[in-house]
Amino acid sequence: MSRPLLIVLALAGLARAAADDAAPLDGFTPAAAATERRYENDLKAIPSPERMRAAMEKLAARPHHVGTAAGKENAEWMLARFKEAGWDARLERFDVLYPTPRERVVELVAPGRFAARLEEPQVAGDPTSAQRAEQLPSYNVYSADGDVTAPLVYVNYGLRDDYDRLERLGISVKGAIVLARYGGSWRGIKPKLAAEHGALGCLIYSDPADDGYATGEIYPDGPMRPKDAVQRGSVEDMPLYPGDPLTPGVASVPGAKRLPLARAAVLTKIPTLPISYGDAQPLLEALRGPVAPESWRGALPLTYRIGPGPAKVHLKLVSSWDQHPVFDVIARLPGAVTPDEWVIRGNHHDAWVNGAVDPISGLVAELEEARALGELVKAGWRPRRTIIYAAWDGEEPGLLGSTEWVEAHADEIRRNTVAYINSDTNMRGTLGMGGTPPLERLINGVARDVEDPETKLSVWKRRQLGEIVKGSQDERAELRKRGDLRLGPLGSGSDFTPFAAYAGVATLSIGFGGEDDYGVYHSIYDDPSWVMKNGDGDFHYGRALAQVAATAVMRLADADLVPYRYGAQVDAFEKWLGDAKKLLDKKRDEAKERNLELDEGAFQAASDPRRPTYPPPRLDVPPHLAWAPLENAVDALRDAAKKYDDAAAKLDGRKLPDARVAAWNRALLGAEQKLCDPAGLPRRPWYRNLLYAPGAYTGYAAATLPGVTEAIEARRWDEAEAEIARVSRAIRAEAALVAGLADEMEKAAR
Amino acid sequence: MSRPLLIVLALAGLARAAADDAAPLDGFTPAAAATERRYENDLKAIPSPERMRAAMEKLAARPHHVGTAAGKENAEWMLARFKEAGWDARLERFDVLYPTPRERVVELVAPGRFAARLEEPQVAGDPTSAQRAEQLPSYNVYSADGDVTAPLVYVNYGLRDDYDRLERLGISVKGAIVLARYGGSWRGIKPKLAAEHGALGCLIYSDPADDGYATGEIYPDGPMRPKDAVQRGSVEDMPLYPGDPLTPGVASVPGAKRLPLARAAVLTKIPTLPISYGDAQPLLEALRGPVAPESWRGALPLTYRIGPGPAKVHLKLVSSWDQHPVFDVIARLPGAVTPDEWVIRGNHHDAWVNGAVDPISGLVAELEEARALGELVKAGWRPRRTIIYAAWDGEEPGLLGSTEWVEAHADEIRRNTVAYINSDTNMRGTLGMGGTPPLERLINGVARDVEDPETKLSVWKRRQLGEIVKGSQDERAELRKRGDLRLGPLGSGSDFTPFAAYAGVATLSIGFGGEDDYGVYHSIYDDPSWVMKNGDGDFHYGRALAQVAATAVMRLADADLVPYRYGAQVDAFEKWLGDAKKLLDKKRDEAKERNLELDEGAFQAASDPRRPTYPPPRLDVPPHLAWAPLENAVDALRDAAKKYDDAAAKLDGRKLPDARVAAWNRALLGAEQKLCDPAGLPRRPWYRNLLYAPGAYTGYAAATLPGVTEAIEARRWDEAEAEIARVSRAIRAEAALVAGLADEMEKAAR
Numbered sequence A, B: 001m002s003r004p005l006l007i008v009l010a011l012a013g014l015a016r017a018a019a020d021d022a023a024p025l026d027g028f029t030p031a032a033a034a035t036e037r038r039y040e041n042d043l044k045a046i047p048s049p050e051r052m053r054a055a056m057e058k059l060a061a062r063p064h065h066v067g068t069a070a071g072k073e074n075a076e077w078m079l080a081r082f083k084e085a086g087w088d089a090r091l092e093r094f095d096v097l098y099p100t101p102r103e104r105v106v107e108l109v110a111p112g113r114f115a116a117r118l119e120e121p122q123v124a125g126d127p128t129s130a131q132r133a134e135q136l137p138s139y140n141v142y143s144a145d146g147d148v149t150a151p152l153v154y155v156n157y158g159l160r161d162d163y164d165r166l167e168r169l170g171i172s173v174k175g176a177i178v179l180a181r182y183g184g185s186w187r188g189i190k191p192k193l194a195a196e197h198g199a200l201g202c203l204i205y206s207d208p209a210d211d212g213y214a215t216g217e218i219y220p221d222g223p224m225r226p227k228d229a230v231q232r233g234s235v236e237d238m239p240l241y242p243g244d245p246l247t248p249g250v251a252s253v254p255g256a257k258r259l260p261l262a263r264a265a266v267l268t269k270i271p272t273l274p275i276s277y278g279d280a281q282p283l284l285e286a287l288r289g290p291v292a293p294e295s296w297r298g299a300l301p302l303t304y305r306i307g308p309g310p311a312k313v314h315l316k317l318v319s320s321w322d323q324h325p326v327f328d329v330i331a332r333l334p335g336a337v338t339p340d341e342w343v344i345r346g347n348h349h350d351a352w353v354n355g356a357v358d359p360i361s362g363l364v365a366e367l368e369e370a371r372a373l374g375e376l377v378k379a380g381w382r383p384r385r386t387i388i389y390a391a392w393d394g395e396e397p398g399l400l401g402s403t404e405w406v407e408a409h410a411d412e413i414r415r416n417t418v419a420y421i422n423s424d425t426n427m428r429g430t431l432g433m434g435g436t437p438p439l440e441r442l443i444n445g446v447a448r449d450v451e452d453p454e455t456k457l458s459v460w461k462r463r464q465l466g467e468i469v470k471g472s473q474d475e476r477a478e479l480r481k482r483g484d485l486r487l488g489p490l491g492s493g494s495d496f497t498p499f500a501a502y503a504g505v506a507t508l509s510i511g512f513g514g515e516d517d518y519g520v521y522h523s524i525y526d527d528p529s530w531v532m533k534n535g536d537g538d539f540h541y542g543r544a545l546a547q548v549a550a551t552a553v554m555r556l557a558d559a560d561l562v563p564y565r566y567g568a569q570v571d572a573f574e575k576w577l578g579d580a581k582k583l584l585d586k587k588r589d590e591a592k593e594r595n596l597e598l599d600e601g602a603f604q605a606a607s608d609p610r611r612p613t614y615p616p617p618r619l620d621v622p623p624h625l626a627w628a629p630l631e632n633a634v635d636a637l638r639d640a641a642k643k644y645d646d647a648a649a650k651l652d653g654r655k656l657p658d659a660r661v662a663a664w665n666r667a668l669l670g671a672e673q674k675l676c677d678p679a680g681l682p683r684r685p686w687y688r689n690l691l692y693a694p695g696a697y698t699g700y701a702a703a704t705l706p707g708v709t710e711a712i713e714a715r716r717w718d719e720a721e722a723e724i725a726r727v728s729r730a731i732r733a734e735a736a737l738v739a740g741l742a743d744e745m746e747k748a749a750r
Helices: A030-044 A049-059 A069-084 A160-168 A189-196 A277-285 A356-378 A400-408 A410-416 A437-448 A459-470 A473-481 A496-503 A528-534 A540-558 A567-600 A602-606 A628-651 A658-669 A706-713 A717-749 B030-044 B049-059 B069-084 B160-168 B189-196 B277-285 B356-378 B400-408 B410-416 B437-448 B459-470 B473-481 B496-503 B528-534 B540-558 B567-600 B602-606 B628-651 B658-669 B706-713 B717-749
Strands: A088-097 A100-110 A146-154 A177-181 A201-205 A272-275 A312-320 A323-333 A338-348 A385-392 A417-422 A429-435 A507-514 A692-694 A702-704 B088-097 B100-110 B146-154 B177-181 B201-205 B272-275 B312-320 B323-333 B338-348 B385-392 B417-422 B429-435 B507-514 B692-694 B702-704
Touching (some): A030 A356, A049 A069, A049 A356, A049 A528, A049 A540, A069 A088, A069 A323, A069 A356, A069 A385, A088 A400, A100 A277, A146 A201, A177 A277, A189 A201, A201 A312, A272 A277, A323 A356, A323 A400, A338 A356, A338 A400, A338 A540, A338 A658, A356 A385, A356 A528, A385 A400, A400 A496, A417 A496, A429 A459, A437 A459, A437 A507, A437 A567, A459 A473, A459 B567, A459 B602, A473 B567, A496 A507, A567 A602, A567 A628, A567 A706, A567 B459, A567 B473, A602 B459, A628 A717, A702 A706, B030 B356, B030 B540, B049 B528, B049 B540, B069 B323, B069 B356, B088 B400, B100 B272, B100 B277, B146 B201, B177 B189, B177 B277, B201 B277, B272 B277, B272 B312, B323 B356, B323 B400, B338 B400, B338 B540, B338 B658, B356 B528, B385 B400, B385 B540, B400 B410, B410 B496, B417 B496, B417 B540, B429 B437, B429 B496, B429 B540, B437 B507, B437 B540, B437 B567, B459 B473, B496 B507, B567 B602, B567 B628, B567 B702, B628 B717, B658 B717, B702 B706, B706 B717
Parallel strands (some): A146 A177, A177 A201, A201 A272, A338 A385, A338 A417, A417 A507, B146 B177, B177 B201, B201 B272, B338 B417, B417 B507
Antiparallel strands (some): A088 A323, A323 A385, A692 A702, B088 B323
């Protein structure tokens, strides 16, 4: 699914892009590093743009969403490719709830009548847009069924601030159907908030201001969303749990205990359908009531009004609530030294329709990595650790293939995983890097060794300079001073989530982007014709992604000592602690100020009697929270990280006994686990990582220290203090582990 | 002309709105204050909404721009009203250059053909919109004539930042016709900058994002600008000088020395015409080239592109370059004690078409003030000083009537004026207050004594609370702590300019607004029908304006000691000095950062080869400037102001010998003159006030310390230092005057 343009995951190398054979590598002896770099250079020459293009034309030739013959054929075709390249590969099947629509109705019933088309027409010069019979109709999977007729209310992006604004305007969505525009969050947040506020139904449309004509020429003349194109997509409440809605925490295998449909809390409470701006325009035109605030206005040629009504809408959705199989392709290159240490790499293969960009643009890079690694094996290279390449099915409806696979193998994954590296959509631009901080130095090092196709700088350097040009003064200072670019914290939106947030393993999410405009996301027009005209049609960024990902995989698979470094983690935790304190201070200032303005009568004074606004509710002023445990825990980690990173650096020159290194590695694989609690986050136990989770009301964007910050957001002060204590214990446990390792390594280095 | 919504002039009173008869008044003995307050309360009861409505229906019944019979009839009708009310009134005539269009052509000649309509249709239910024969066609007065055909370039608002952006995109407007949208500045800046960048012609259109359908329902269903409505308006280079283009600095009376047309530097260099969004849309649709940056996009249903071309436009303008008379109505109530001290009040009477809002909404309040003051005279009140009420003609083309009158009587005005109080457009909302700081305390006091029609708070309190709700944390703190609301500095856009910036007398600009949306500015639809449906149709804010203005006039006319206070001036100068320093620091940071990024190659790295951007030019790094003279001058004024304000407060209890007070008053009237230099600002000698002027590249918005800040903007460092020295001398001279008076008053108070 990935995120379209709006939320950028992360950051990117020194002008020297070709790897310098003499430069040291974390976790390698000098001799091993030299060998490694030779293999890496061999590897980087292999991925072929021509093969990527051919693979895209094969894999995106037909609609291949969950349950299709084309999807299964794709899985089998990839299976054959892995085998051909010398991998030990197989399909893993899970059976998941996957509703598809039988009846969809959106119609304006007053004033006047208008029936929404809910269809995307084929366009000239785009052969796959004509595959009507195989295309999935536009819908939001995991919406509740329903048949409702009610007044319409326009709610902007349909997020919390928007509902606060509606309250100030005296407008309730209770008993109404809301019309929200796409953007600003995971789409599942929109029907969730609408239902929490009493709405009966939810329509989500793509405003041309966000990815339509306002942003660029529309398809087929340009890359942006045409009038009738619809963004399909899941509305599963992923911040509660991803994967099969009926099997949270267990794999959807035959015999698995499944929830009854009525107890699947991740389904929406109200019927929800996505529509095009062609279909939304008559609905918006029929609204009256207050003129929408400036930031709520889109680019349709009309006065955006909020309602409620007089527009009355009939919304009906009837689905087939069937189970369908998903097929993950799982391929292994066994490790020569420690086969029970795994480096996992994945990208999904299912799409909403043809999905040439999402996900095939990333998948074809992964397939070329696999072929290249196979070539190296044929040339004599043997990875120290086991490498697992996965092509996930069912990512679009809710990370189904990856989540079920992680749930199926959770114990092994937790015990064995060195790192999981995810990609998804890939386009021209700069390297986005998100992930868990101990991998920050590793991926920065890799990014310094790969050349940007357009500028011939390293992809690291291009990213750094690009961020400097865009950055604030403080950001620029850090970009110039700090050796490495920070990794963005992981929220959700692709298959990294079960690894990072549920299994609690070191995780990276990478991909290029930022130059190509991409307005056909989740529509029938995301297809090879679009890519060849508007995207990375020469696959130079496909090759760059393959070079970055495969180099990272090799370094992680080959290093004697697992190349984690902890300084970046301290940096990250400090920043997040600072953010949490600022959030509390902001809530305190906001509550005091608001209550003072209520006392002053300022809100009444500022209200225009012809367009009245109402005072907001009085707020309880947050207490001061006891941050000390968390401050002390971060201090302990800082000491431990400094010792560890110094000790590890000293070791890199030495050849040490394998058994010792093996023991340290084993211990290192447990470090990220210390940050997890099997009890999970409050009210969402599936999420075990106490340091980052998708925000409960953002979805894509990460909440850092989620137990703490979301308790503050919800004004649960006692819970916030309890969560501070819990996360402090977790960080202390990790600090103890890291400090212990550092002591041992320090002794060994003497 | 006034400014539409976009730029707010100022700020607003304690909950007690009815004047407390026992409260003291600056400049009055307690007994005199009590008498004054009784008269003020009598006065406030007189202005009649019904009479205002009748006056609007009379004065806005027909188009009455400069040179029309209707305009002259209006002047004569007002003359009769003043006389009826007991004023000594007459018309003063000036003969000014006032070109009107004979031929206007705007057409797309490639690709395809489209001829712009350039006409505003009548609308049902709005009788005056049908007065086609008398309406002035839509045009920009003081545009050069021309006949050019050239590729089109879209330049957003056409301001300096926009041209910087174009340069980054590698786009030149040399030899092109630019299409700019209204907003962001005085409209005359747009053709000025276009010509400076080598353009051959300039079109200015009203984008629906700014005052059309995006912002509210369009007329006649709502208040906003319909598809074919055009914003007429002057494009005189007013920041160079306002008034008759042929007679800068002298009155346009018979025999006055007039410049040849070719030497009138305030005329545009290139032909310029305003168009509607109905006419702009086909032009914008025909553009190709880069997609406009997000902040450049308006609300038309199209992809905003910049060009140049392939759209090619033919623009032709032929005008009659005739002289026309303007008729100012000047009415006097002679002062009983010091007739050679004047309190002047003005509002213009000419309009672009019917002009019910602009300017009649303000004018009808002024006429009711005049009637009310006349009633008080009949009841026995005698103002101590002379009161002059003016209804200015020719404001719209360039403050013609007021400027010529001030130029005609400059010596007397400089010598005699206690204050000039201006109004223009008036609507529902909060009281805007701009002006020279010594009047801050006076107008804040008045605003505390007038009731807001909607909330029944004082208009001061409503303004303060409204600002608190909108303000930043720092602004809120000041709003709560500071006794008075600050006056916005005066730029230009109405008749206060010749008083403040040329004559250098104490000036106020007041008016209500902020609630009514006003999208028909300078179109044929600004008429009584519009006001009754969308504006202050019950004239409650007309009455409030009359109450504020007339109360201020009375206090200024009746106080024994002219009620200036200097603390606010120190506050203002300190702030402006801080702003100037920040501007220099910002320029320094910006130059260093840009040059560093050029050295780093960051701009090339950030450029997308498919949509290239070019590095900006290297900047010279500003030197540090010697601020000390200005800091010392402000310190001197601070000491003087403190002494003066304390001494004046002590005196208010006493009855002092008239001759002494008369001498002090005479000296006080010279204080603001000390801030002026007859040599004027660099390159624009008409502007003599060294503390505030309309910004050379903003027009409406004030430049404070204009000699200094504009030299910094233009990177003329030596000039900036020379200007610091000059303004420092001026402030020191004022400080010396004020300190001298304070000493005398201090002695008298012992």
